[in-house]
Amino acid sequence: MKNVVQLLILSMAFYMGACGFEETSTIELPEQETEVVSTELDEPTYTSDQAMQDLFDNHVSDEQVLIKGEVIKTLADDNEGSRHQKFIVEIASGQTFLVSHNIDLANRIDDLREGDQVKVYGEYEWNDRGGVIHWTHHDPDGQHVDGWIEHENNFYE
16 A cells, blocks of 8 residues: 555656646636635624514514513413413513414423513514514524524523
């Protein structure tokens, strides 16, 4: 095997010498357009309290939002169809939202209590009570933006 490697190296050296390659030779490659792709994840920014109020006032739905607030009420899980953990979050402005977290696709937040702080990234849907935030989980079909909930430095997605 050692002899084969030595033979290959000698053959390459001979070929390079015969073709006029020198130690300082450079090879020019044709210019190509390159696409710069960021490897950094785009981190969402918090949706302001005023923006959340505007969504509610204007009956807007299907908006991706990131809120931070306090859990003011935990509700019984909805076990019909896809199972959902439900709780109400209040943001600093006093506006409240129902969070509907699909626990067939993401882990349930077992230790969630009233008074806990959470960050919720999901899709806002308007209703006359303040709105619902759902899609707080990954999309197994890859067709929707993945959401998540952060509670006590743990992510539920």
